[in-house]
Amino acid sequence: MSKKGARELVGMICSVCKSQNYVTERNKVNMDTKGKGKLQIKKWCKHCKKVQLHKETTKLK
Numbered sequence: 883m884s885k886k887g888a889r890e891l892v893g894m895i896c897s898v899c900k901s902q903n904y905v906t907e908r909n910k911v912n913m914d915t916k917g918k919g920k921l922q923i924k925k926w927c928k929h930c931k932k933v934q935l936h937k938e939t940t941k942l943k
């Protein structure tokens with residue numbers, strides 16, 4: 883059973899090739915997103931075959 887909470891799934895897409903490589907859970911309670919930009923994480927992109935900046939997207943593939 884899934885708990886109801888202020889969590890939402892977001893995809894992380896490579897900022898270079900735009901492919902969605904990761905899905906993560908964002909906790910609205912713990913994370914202040916008001917007025918701030920989106921999540922940006924440096925992660926390995928298997929398409930670029932190097933570490934790229936990944937940005938969050940709410941459009942999950």
Ligand SMILES: [Zn+2]
Binds near residue numbers: 896899901927928
């Ligand atoms: Zn990439």
